[in-house]
Amino acid sequence: xxxxxxxxxxxxxxxxxxxxxxxxxxxxxxxxxxxxxxxxxxxxxxxxxxxxxxxxxxxxxxxxxxxxxxxxxxxxxxxxxxxxxxxxxxxxxxxxxxxxxxxxxxxxxxxxxxxxxxxxxxxxxxxxxxxxxxxxxxxxxxxxxxxxxxxxxxxxxxxxxxxxxxxxxxxxxxxxxxxxxxxxxxxxxxxxxxxxxxxxxxxxxxxxxxxxxxxxxxxxxxxxxxxxxxxxxxxxxxxxxxxxxxxxxxxxxxxxxxxxxxxxxxxxxxxxxxxxxxxxxxxxxxxxxxxxxxxxxxxxxxxxxxxx
Amino acid sequence: xxxxxxxxxxxxxxxxxxxxxxxxxxxxxxxxxxxxxxxxxxxxxxxxxxxxxxxxxxxxxxxxxxxxxxxxxxxxxxxxxxxxxxxxxxxxxxxxxxxxxxxxxxxxxxxxxxxxxxxxxxxxxxxxxxxxxxxxxxxxxxxxxxxxxxxxxxxxxxxxxxxxxxxxxxxxxxxxxxxxxxxxxxxxxxxxxxxxxxxxxxxxxxxxxxxxxxxxxxxxxxxxxxxxxxxxxxxxxxxxxxxxxxxxxxxxxxxxxxxxxxxxxxxxxxxxxxxxxxxxxxxxxxxxxxxxxxxxxxxxxxxxxxxx
Numbered sequence: 001x002x003x004x005x006x007x008x009x010x011x012x013x014x015x016x017x018x019x020x021x022x023x024x025x026x027x028x029x030x031x032x033x034x035x036x037x038x039x040x041x042x043x044x045x046x047x048x049x050x051x052x053x054x055x056x057x058x059x060x061x062x063x064x065x066x067x068x069x070x071x072x073x074x075x076x077x078x079x080x081x082x083x084x085x086x087x088x089x090x091x092x093x094x095x096x097x098x099x100x101x102x103x104x105x106x107x108x109x110x111x112x113x114x115x116x117x118x119x120x121x122x123x124x125x126x127x128x129x130x131x132x133x134x135x136x137x138x139x140x141x142x143x144x145x146x147x148x149x150x151x152x153x154x155x156x157x158x159x160x161x162x163x164x165x166x167x168x169x170x171x172x173x174x175x176x177x178x179x180x181x182x183x184x185x186x187x188x189x190x191x192x193x194x195x196x197x198x199x200x201x202x203x204x205x206x207x208x209x210x211x212x213x214x215x216x217x218x219x220x221x222x223x224x225x226x227x228x229x230x231x232x233x234x235x236x237x238x239x240x241x242x243x244x245x246x247x248x249x250x251x252x253x254x255x256x257x258x259x260x261x262x263x264x265x266x267x268x269x270x271x272x273x274x275x276x277x278x279x280x281x282x283x284x285x286x287x288x289x290x291x292x293x294x295x296x297x298x299x300x301x302x303x304x305x306x307x308x
Numbered sequence: 309x310x311x312x313x314x315x316x317x318x319x320x321x322x323x324x325x326x327x328x329x330x331x332x333x334x335x336x337x338x339x340x341x342x343x344x345x346x347x348x349x350x351x352x353x354x355x356x357x358x359x360x361x362x363x364x365x366x367x368x369x370x371x372x373x374x375x376x377x378x379x380x381x382x383x384x385x386x387x388x389x390x391x392x393x394x395x396x397x398x399x400x401x402x403x404x405x406x407x408x409x410x411x412x413x414x415x416x417x418x419x420x421x422x423x424x425x426x427x428x429x430x431x432x433x434x435x436x437x438x439x440x441x442x443x444x445x446x447x448x449x450x451x452x453x454x455x456x457x458x459x460x461x462x463x464x465x466x467x468x469x470x471x472x473x474x475x476x477x478x479x480x481x482x483x484x485x486x487x488x489x490x491x492x493x494x495x496x497x498x499x500x501x502x503x504x505x506x507x508x509x510x511x512x513x514x515x516x517x518x519x520x521x522x523x524x525x526x527x528x529x530x531x532x533x534x535x536x537x538x539x540x541x542x543x544x545x546x547x548x549x550x551x552x553x554x555x556x557x558x559x560x561x562x563x564x565x566x567x568x569x570x571x572x573x574x575x576x577x578x579x580x581x582x583x584x585x586x587x588x589x590x591x592x593x594x595x596x597x598x599x600x601x602x603x604x605x606x607x608x609x610x611x612x613x614x615x616x
Contacts, residue, residue, distance in 0.1 A: 023419065024434070032435070041435035073416055073423035077432050079441030080395060084388055107450060108381055108413055109480035111331065115381035124385050126332070127340070127349035133387030142415060144452040144475060146482035167452060172417035174454035181491040181499070188486065188496075195485070 001137045001163045002205035002212075002234060005099045006259060008066030014298045015254070017101060017236070018061060018290075019266025020054050020089060021071040026271040027053045028283035047081035050074075053286075054089045057270055058096055060287035061294050067099040067137075069236075069264055090136050100136045101236065105167065107142035107149045114152035121153070121162040138163045140214060140236070143192060150199050154211060157203060163210035166199070168192045168226060171216025171239030189215075189222060193229040200233050207259070208234050215253065217245025217263065224252035227260065235261045240297070241268030247300035251308040263301060269293045309445045309471045310513035310520075310542060313407045314567060316374030322606045323562070325409060325544070326369060326598075327574025328362050328397060329379040334579040335361045336591035355389035358382075361594075362397045365578055366404055368595035369602050375407040377544075377572055398444050408444045409544065413475065415450035415457045422460035429461070429470040446471045448522060448544070451500060458507050462519060465511060471518035474507070476500045476534060479524025479547030497523075497530060501537040508541050516542050516568065523561065525553025525571065532560035535568065543569045548605070549576030555608035559616040571609060577601045 009015050024032065024046055032049045039045035058068065068089075075086035090100050106116040120139040123130045141153055141164045153164050169179055169189040179189045193213065200211030209232045215223050217239035227235065235253050239245045240263045253261040272278045272293035273286040281289035317323050332340065335357050343357035366376065376397075383394035401408050414424040428447040431438045449461055449472045461472050477487055477497040487497045501521065508519030517540045523531050525547035535543065543561050547553045548571045561569040580586045580601035581594040589597035 021420070036435055041437040043432075043434065043439050043441065046432070046434045046439075071416075071420055071423075073414070073420045073427065076427040077423040077441055078434075079427070079439075080388060080392055082427075082441070083391060087388060105416055105450075106381070106413070108379075109478065109483075112329070112379055112381045115379075115385040119381065119384040119387070119390075124351075124354070126351065126354045126386075127344055129349040131351050131354075131387075133351065133385055133390070142413075142450050142452055144450055144486060145478050145480060146485035146487070148480040148482040170417065170453050172453060172456040174456040175417075177454035177503070178452060178496065178499070179454070181496070183489040183491055183496075188489070188491075191486070191489070 001099065001161055002208050002210040005067060005234070005262070006207060008099055009259070009262065012064055012066050013302065014065055015262050015301060016065060016294070016297055017067040017069045017262050017264045018057070018065055018269050018294065019069045019071060019103070019264045020057070020270065021074045021266040022050045022053050022270065023074065024049065026267070026274070028273070028286050030284065043078045043081040046078045047085040050078070050082070051085040051088050055092060056287040057290050058093055058098070060291045062096040062098055064291070064294055064298070065098065067101055067262065068093045069101040069103050071103040071266070087134060090134060094137070099138070101138040101140070101165065102134065102136035103140050105140050105142050107145055109145050109148040110152065113149045114156070117153045117156035122156040122160050138165060140165045140167065142167050143195070147199070154199060154203055157210055163212065165212040165214050165234070165236040166192070166196050168196060168213040169215045169219055169222050171218045175216065190225065190229060193226045196233055197230045204232065208232055212236055214238065217250055220249040220252060227253055227255065231255065237261055237263045241265045247304035250301060251304050254305060258305060265297055269297070309407065309469055310516050310518040313375060313542070313570070314515060316407055317567070317570065320372055320374050321610065322373055323570050323609060324373060324602070324605055325375040325377045325570050325572045326365070326373055326577050326602065327377045327379060327411070327546070327572045328365070328578065329382045329574040330358045330361050330578065331382065332357065334575070334582070336581070336594050338592065351386045351389040354386045355393040358386070358390070359393040359396050363400060364595040365598050366401055366406070368599045370404040370406055372599070372602055372606070373406065375409055375570065376401045377409040377411050379411040379574070395442060398442060402445070407446070409446040409448070409473065410442065410444035411448050413448050413450050415453055417453050417456040418460065421457045422464070425461045425464035430464040430468050446473060448473045448475065450475050451503070455507070462507060462511055465518055471520065473520040473522050473542070473544040474500070474504050476504060476521040477523045477527055477530050479526045483524065498533065498537060501534045504541055505538045512540065516540055520544055522546065525558055528557040528560060535561055535563065539563065545569055545571045549573045555612035558609060559612050562613060566613060573605055577605070
């Protein structure tokens with residue numbers, strides 16, 4: 001699947017991923033109204049609004065992006081109906097040829113981590129049959145529990161040709177509380193980066209490992225160091241745009257081959273119509289605003305890469 | 309909710325929680341057969357088998373236990389139908405007066421962590437209405453992302469009278485890879501324990517904070533240290549039984565008041581009928597075997613506490 005991700009990035013010349021994290025407040029009123037008219041102001045109504053919103057954004061961007069990253073928390077808060085919209089979104093994005101990176105940040109131990117891996121990337125046996133649950137392409141994984149939590153994921157990835165991104169240095173202000181603490185003179189995130197390289201070594205696609213890492217755009221200096229520590233790992237970079245990262249800050253997340261990083265933007269793309277810069281599209285044409293924001297983001301990053 | 313948990317523990321005199329982590333392989337054939345006959349060898353069939361299994365265990369133990377801890381991964385692997393069974397299990401356990409500790413190990417940042425907190429412990433606004441999604445009593449939370457990931461949970465807990473257990477020192481063999489690393493001379497889990505105390509300080513119930521911690525039964529020495537570092541936090545202790553922990557190892561997880569810890573057993577209770585010790589019950593009476601295993605576990609722990 002890392003091969004498909006890279007092939008999609010090359011085809012679109014867009015090292016980016018659109019974060020499908022639909023807060024209800026991002027969804028234009030006309031979509032909410034229609035959904036509530038049909039399903040009421042219920043979890044089902046919210047879920048329908050989310051699905052219609054996502055579908056239109058995918059329809060208007062799928063030809064210029066390699067991947068989407070739905071954040072499952074935004075669906076889980078609407079319970080079962082929300083998770084049904086998550087599932088529909090995953091399926092629809094895959095039908096459109098997109099790689100789906102599920103931002104689930106799961107992580108447990110042994111058979112429990114195996115169950116999460118199965119839920120999101122694998123097959124589950126039911127009697128004599130083999131079924132799939134959510135069936136995304138990549139999942140994000142929390143490594144606080146150590147190798148016992150990661151190995152079950154890499155096992156499933158090997159069997160299913162899927163991949164993971166492991167949290168290393170997250171984009172938030174307090175990420176340093178634990179991740180930056182020095183252990184034998186080096187911050188925890190560096191030790192984590194070394195582990196990612198170790199875990200990923202026998203999980204190689206053609207050029208890159210299918211065990212990647214998450215490193216926030218808001219920490220470019222750490223990104224530069226981690227890039228070198230994990231030369232064969234793709235880095236998923238959240239925090240562009242709304243969280244403060246810019247293209248010029250991101251060049252060191254990439255390798256010399258122009259590959260090695262995929263930059264996420266969520267709010268900046270899906271709620272672009274609420275940004276003054278794209279206000280001319282209006283709420284009715286919110287997905288056209290998203291397309292324009294994608295093109296601007298790609299130009300920003302590719303411009304920075306060209307000038308480095 | 310910490311008050312209700314303590315009150316339930318006092319009433320039953322059982323500082324334990326039953327882990328409802330139903331692997332299909334634990335579920336007696338007669339239940340699987342019936343479910344598959346009705347729904348086929350499908351996710352729906354598996355989910356029905358899980359629900360019937362859980363229901364019978366709850367029916368046979370609810371009067372002698374304070375709480376259950378469903379592990380959501382075991383449901384998530386069966387997709388939407390699995391999560392519907394999770395939801396039914398939560399609702400049914402609450403109807404029976406049990407406290408439900410959802411072992412979800414969620415954790416993200418800002419609005420995303422808030423969405424997870426909402427999903428599991430809170431209310432979500434849909435138009436002019438307020439809805440609930442999974443509505444458990446406690447959730448387990450992964451702290452690798454720092455305060456930005458924890459604060460949204462404590463905010464929701466305050467509003468909703470709910471609680472969390474934060475992963476501090478997990479029960480698995482590789483938990484030391486990161487959690488035991490020394491930072492300024494002290495292992496990471498001690499720093500995490502101090503943070504739990506800090507986060508929990510303004511989240512007090514009558515006697516204990518509703519911000520608790522997870523510390524594995526397999527690490528009694530660390531449990532003793534963490535007990536002192538987090539005097540007002542309840543400790544959720546996994547790893548009893550199948551993972552190797554025994555009552556005598558657990559006394560130092562408790563405070564002098566006999567409170568402060570709740571010990572989980574999953575496989576040892578729910579799959580007790582497959583253990584030689586309880587084989588006389590047979591697969592048909594699996595839930596009676598679970599009840600016997602609960603009584604033995606409580607006697608083991610209370611005996612150890614009496615003799616300390």
